[in-house]
Amino acid sequence: MASVVSFSGGVVIIRPEAAIALSKAVLQARDAMAQRGQVIDPKVLNLAIEVSSAAGNPEPPAHVIEETFSYEHITTKEAAKALGCSPRNVRKLAAAGRLPGQQRGTGWLFRREDVEVFKQYRK
Template sequence: MIRLPEGAVILDDAEARQLAHAVMTAHQFMRSHGAGMNSSVLVLAANIATTSGNPDNPDDNTEQYVEHEQIDTPEAARILGCSARNVRYLAGAGRLPGHQVAGRWHFHREDVLVFRDYQDRAA
């Protein structure tokens, strides 16, 4: 790593790939715990990985990490075909990934759809 007087940093290819991988790994961990990462950080990590000689996006398709439509409890209940109370129970029990903001549950639409499809196969 080289630091420039203007505050810029130059990374070699290996350092750039490590940084991009670390960002995507942190994002996956955060997502599994109901949190998310700023999409501009994810896009930056993908750009770092692709400019460092790696033609593929880090770990997976970056679109999967960047596009997250947030939905509320009533919409999740509509998708799952159950009550809002049941959705809150599932989220509180850790069975349905989501996060609370000011006491209200929020979910990634894709997570709810995956949960629904998994429940349909299990039934």
């Protein structure tokens, strides 16, 4: 049984179970990208939610945030300035897992929110 039922005149009709599977795949891709500091195109995310809804799932999964936004990422140097320490110390904190960050090649990226939380925690 084919997942795509019809494609004509710019309209695609797919079976509900295929629509739900497609939506889940997009949401999983969004989660995987978020772990690497990337964001999925908000139009694609909204389309996945709409497709899921049209297929009979009126509510998106609980972990889906209605409004899509990207976290502001900062460099090691910017994190050091915010924390009042050296970039070397920031790298050590990140390598030890005390400050959440993502290693990108030889550098690190940090979510500004994580740096602010760590700063408050240190006080």
